[in-house]
Amino acid sequence: xxxxxxxxxxxxxxxxxxxxxxxxxxxxxxxxxxxxxxxxxxxxxxxxxxxxxxxxxxxxxxxxxxxxxxxxxxxxxxxxxxxxxxxxxxxxxxxxxxxxxxxxxxxxxxxx
Amino acid sequence: xxxxxxxxxxxxxxxxxxxxxxxxxxxxxxxxxxxxxxxxxxxxxxxxxxxxxxxxxxxxxxxxxxxxxxxxxxxxxxxxxxxxxxxxxxxxxxxxxxxxxxxxxxxxxxxx
Numbered sequence: 711x712x713x714x715x716x717x718x719x720x721x722x723x724x725x726x727x728x729x730x731x732x733x734x735x736x737x738x739x740x741x742x743x744x745x746x747x748x749x750x751x752x753x754x755x756x757x758x759x760x761x762x763x764x765x766x767x768x769x770x771x772x773x774x775x776x777x778x779x780x781x782x783x784x785x786x787x788x789x790x791x792x793x794x795x796x797x798x799x800x801x802x803x804x805x806x807x808x809x810x811x812x813x814x815x816x817x818x819x820x821x822x
Numbered sequence: 823x824x825x826x827x828x829x830x831x832x833x834x835x836x837x838x839x840x841x842x843x844x845x846x847x848x849x850x851x852x853x854x855x856x857x858x859x860x861x862x863x864x865x866x867x868x869x870x871x872x873x874x875x876x877x878x879x880x881x882x883x884x885x886x887x888x889x890x891x892x893x894x895x896x897x898x899x900x901x902x903x904x905x906x907x908x909x910x911x912x913x914x915x916x917x918x919x920x921x922x923x924x925x926x927x928x929x930x931x932x933x934x
Contacts, residue, residue: 714865743921750831752911752926753866766921800865808915810856811922813865 711736714803714814722820728789731817735782735803742784743811744776747798756799759784760807788819796821825849826914828925837934841899845912845925848893852914852923857886857897860909860927869910870897902932 715734723729735742744756755768759778776786782803788795798818802811827846835841845855853874858866872879872886872895879886885898899906912925 716865745924750926753913753924755921755923758921765919768921802865807919808917810868810871812868813858815863815865 711738714801714812716799716801716814716817718817719815720818720820722822723791724822725791725793727791728787729791729819730785730787731799731801731819733784733786733801733803733814735784735801736812739803739805739812740782741804741807741809741811742778742782743802743804744784744786745800745802746770747800747816748796753800756786758807765807791821793821795819823848824925825852826912826923826925828910828912828928830928831926832929832931834931834933835902837904837932838901841897841902841906841930841932843897843899843910843912843928843930845895845897846893847895847914849914849916849923850893851916851918853917854915855886855888855895856913856922857884858911858913859906860911866911899930902930904932904934906930907932 741760743758745753757776758766778784798816800816802813804811856871857869860866888895909927911927
């Protein structure tokens with residue numbers, strides 16, 4: 711089975727712009743979660759989706775949003791980018807909620 | 823408030839010896855624990871997990887021990903190999919509708 715794929719892998723944006731990141735889960739997986747990783751901060755939870763519904767949202771401002779499509783693919787959007795949004799954004803999928811999550815390679819976002 | 827703590831940011835071990843990575847948690851509702859390994863430029867890879875009904879789980883060279891009364895778990899790698907050099911994340915969840923909580927990671931260096 712193909713693993714979790716994330717596109718793009720690398721992205722450079724400037725402050726004030728907006729960005730959309732994409733995640734395709736492992737085939738058959740219906741739950742998708744997003745995390746932000748910054749140096750020394752571990753993985754900070756952003757969102758969790760299951761069957762197109764957001765089940766959980768982390769402690770991030772409203773500039774961060776996401777959605778899940780009927781084929782379980784997910785996107786996250788960050789509007790009005792700030793320098794502090796520079797990070798590795800990781801997507802993870804699992805067959806159902808509360809099951810082991812498998813991660814994609816991440817999208818590294820640099821905001822200048 | 824960090825619910826999952828990995829107090830050692832880094833650890834160096836000689837090849838062939840035992841690596842012990844530690845993790846403490848504060849939330850007594852956590853009942854499932856996971857370890858992930860992360861290489862640079864890749865997403866975290868699931869390594870091993872343990873349920874709170876057990877105190878030990880083994881998978882090849884990897885063993886996770888859980889001490890519920892101390893709210894402490896540890897990952898033992900025996901024998902350590904240079905390819906084990908990576909950042910190791912501890913994660914925990916409860917049985918409710920809450921997301922995985924990750925520690926900040928411990929960087930393991932296995933020296934040949």
